[in-house]
């Protein structure tokens with residue numbers, strides 16, 4: 001089932017999301033619907049607040065060809081092919097970004113028509129709780145590291161437009177304000 005993707009200006013995108021204390025059947029249903037919604041919108045990640053729910057649940061699916069060049073990824077101490085853990089569905093992530101800052105173009109399904117350069121640490125150590133209770137400890141770089149940071153920002157009510165340089169903020173300000181007015 002396709003869900004409505006909340007757009008910039010919606011307050012649910014600004015809440016600090018609650019932890020999922022116990023995974024219930026409805027979380028599985030939600031994850032399936034979020035993946036379907038994300039694929040339909042041609043996104044690679046979607047966080048629960050983007051479909052109106054203030055809980056710490058995220059879905060990610062990075063297509064093989066988008067991960068250029070293939071980065072080393074370690075899961076629970078073993079080197080694996082990134083595709084083998086996709087689609088990635090998790091709750092209550094703990095993230096530790098590290099390494100040199102890298103600038104890259106980002107967009108967001110909740111901020112239509114705006115793409116911008118965002119600087120973030122190039123690597124991430126993450127502890128992700130899958131819905132079946134398994135825990136993934138991931139060490140990665142590349143697009144997955146960026147996507148994890150972007151999606152986990154959503155769980156804290158942070159959007160990529162908050163993280164652009166102050167110069168870019170000035171140029172985006174008018175367009176973002178227009179989006180707010182459209183919402184209200």
Ligand code: NI
Pocket residue numbers: 107108109110150151154
């Ligand atoms: Ni986003």
